[in-house]
Amino acid sequence: MSWLGPQEWQAVALSLKVAFWATTLSLPFAIWIAYLLARKEFFGKQIVNGLVHLPLILPPVVTGYLLLLTFSGTAPLGAVLTHLGLPLAFRWTGAALAAAIMGFPLMVRAIRLSIEAADTRLEEAAATLGASRLKIFATLTLPLALPGIIAGSLLGFAKAMGEFGATITFVSNIPGQTRTLPSAIYSFLQVPGGESAAARLVIVSIVIAMGALIASELLARRIARRMEGI
Template sequence: MSWLGPEEWQAVALSLKVASWATLLSLPFAIWVAHLLARRDFPGKQVVNGLVHLPLILPPVVTGYLLLLTFGGTAHLGALLTNLGLPLAFRWTGAALAAAIMGFPLMVRAIRLSIEAVDTHLEAAAATLGASRLQVFATVTLPLALPGIIAGAILGFAKAMGEFGATITFVANIPGETRTLPSAIYSFLQVPGGETAAVRLVVISIIIAMGALIASELLARRVSKRMEGA
């Protein structure tokens, strides 16, 4: 990427950092929620399902504004986190939170479909041999659902890389702190002569997005073949 300028490279590096943290922090919760929705019946299940997928339906700006109301400096929770040394508003950590929330529904959906495809008879057989629910999940469900987990994680990462609306509303567009790839493209398009830099970042965005989708498919297929041959 030597053909990128310092400001452009800074945006790419920050986006990779934000997307990586967003994926790592949200993946365990996505697995738990997906398993809950796939294998449990409980009152309010449809409400939980709706809340999980709400970021896909709401305008991203609305999600960002809700995050600002919840975690902003004047909000009780935001002030508490700031006092604990974990500020979110107008920081890259807030960008990671916004990206994680926007990518969460995609992760949950992919993982849920994978878990639902696991044969429940295998889980029941493990339970009859004395395995606890946690052991059944760890030794049967999780390995068999691994292709979907990998796909969900990579899709969540790709979504986090491209998140714009919620991020710019919650953490603004601060160079070196919250200016991710989409924000940088937007900024370059607002100034005369910035189209060339914007085009370069658009190309990088396409390469990363396509790479993530291809990697997701290849990894899922490789895991599936290994499991079939085991």
């Protein structure tokens, strides 16, 4: 990407960093929630399901504003985190949190569908042989759901790379700190002569997004074929 300028490359690198941590840290929670929604019946299940998918329905700016109210330095929780050396508002860590929340529904949806498609008779047979729930989950449920986990992770990563509304509302658009790829495109379009830089970043965005989608599909199919051959 030598054809990118320093500011453009900085935005791409920061977006990759934000998307990586957003996906990595939210994946365990996505697997847990997806398993609960796919396998368990409990009071308030539909409420949990609604809350998980709420970021897809709400305007991203609303999500960002709620994050700002919760984690700003003047909010109780935000003040505690700042005191502990973990500030989120107007930091790249806050951008990772916003991106994780916006991509979370996509991750949960893909993983949940994969878990629901798995044959529960295998789990029941393992249980009758004395296997614990944890062992069944680790040795059967997770491997069977692996195509969905990979697909969900890559979709969440792609969503995190392209997140704009919640991010700019929560962490602003600070060069070198919170200016991710979408924010950089927006910034370049606001200044005369910035169209070429914005166009280059648009191309990068399309390449990354399409790459993630194609990789998600190919990996999911490859793993599914392997599982069928076992």
